[in-house]
Amino acid sequence: MAESQEIVRAYGAAWLATDPGERRAHLEQAWADDGVYIDTNTRVEGREALAQLIEQTHAAFPGHIVELTSGALGFKGYLQFTWHMRQPDGEILLTGTDFARQGNDGRLVELIGFFGAPPPLDD
Amino acid sequence: MAESQEIVRAYGAAWLATDPGERRAHLEQAWADDGVYIDTNTRVEGREALAQLIEQTHAAFPGHIVELTSGALGFKGYLQFTWHMRQPDGEILLTGTDFARQGNDGRLVELIGFFGAPPPLDD
Numbered sequence: 001m002a003e004s005q006e007i008v009r010a011y012g013a014a015w016l017a018t019d020p021g022e023r024r025a026h027l028e029q030a031w032a033d034d035g036v037y038i039d040t041n042t043r044v045e046g047r048e049a050l051a052q053l054i055e056q057t058h059a060a061f062p063g064h065i066v067e068l069t070s071g072a073l074g075f076k077g078y079l080q081f082t083w084h085m086r087q088p089d090g091e092i093l094l095t096g097t098d099f100a101r102q103g104n105d106g107r108l109v110e111l112i113g114f115f116g117a118p119p120p121l122d123d
Numbered sequence: 124m125a126e127s128q129e130i131v132r133a134y135g136a137a138w139l140a141t142d143p144g145e146r147r148a149h150l151e152q153a154w155a156d157d158g159v160y161i162d163t164n165t166r167v168e169g170r171e172a173l174a175q176l177i178e179q180t181h182a183a184f185p186g187h188i189v190e191l192t193s194g195a196l197g198f199k200g201y202l203q204f205t206w207h208m209r210q211p212d213g214e215i216l217l218t219g220t221d222f223a224r225q226g227n228d229g230r231l232v233e234l235i236g237f238f239g240a241p242p243p244l245d246d
Contacts, residue, residue, distance in 0.1 A: 005245070040198045070241035075163045080220065081241050097203065099222045099235070112222070118193035118204050122128070 039113035063088035135191035162236035186211035
């Protein structure tokens with residue numbers, strides 16, 4: 001199984017890449033053919049659909065950067081890592097935590113993307 | 124579907140309960156019959172096995188408290204929340220983030236427990 005840090009680094013690089021060919025190369029390394037991406041707003045299946053989602057996100061948020069803010073915390077093929085979306089002026093628009101699973105070859109077969117952080121305890 | 128905050132609150136109460144009957148009552152509310160709990164150290168299937176795991180944890184860490192440190196962040200049946208294990212002297216021995224899924228009736232069918240936090244980015 002590919003090392004989880006490499007997989008997550010490649011996944012993060014796919015979100016940074018502005019060239020479609022480069023983005024697909026990173027996803028080839030990080031994402032299973034039929035991997036499923038789920039967040040609050042959307043659900044897409046397959047590497048090509050994820051490549052398109054990233055492209056659409058870049059188009060919808062011009063000048064914004066989605067970048068990892070941690071390495072991977074993982075065990076037994078389960079991974080967790082954090083990221084944020086940074087505005088052109090440097091302000092952080094959104095932070096999040098992604099939870100993912102690796103398939104047998106190490107590539108991600110499922111990713112659940114949480115926006116924000118868990119709320120405080122209510123008493 | 125039961126409200127995610129209630130489910131997570133009942134799950135947290137099960138970890139605090141020292142009476143086995145009370146613990147099972149909380150798990151009845153929070154945990155599916157065949158729910159699967161996975162962390163770095165163990166994997167248990169079913170509500171009764173989880174009740175025993177909690178009991179074993181209490182026995183192995185006398186005077187320690189496992190308690191929630193957040194409410195639930197959730198969407199579409201996916202949940203995330205944080206917790207810690209506190210020593211008798213008040214020091215925090217371990218922190219963690221749990222990722223879970225709700226079944227159709229809202230009870231948890233799977234929980235992946237991460238110990239610690241994702242590591243810093245390496246450059």
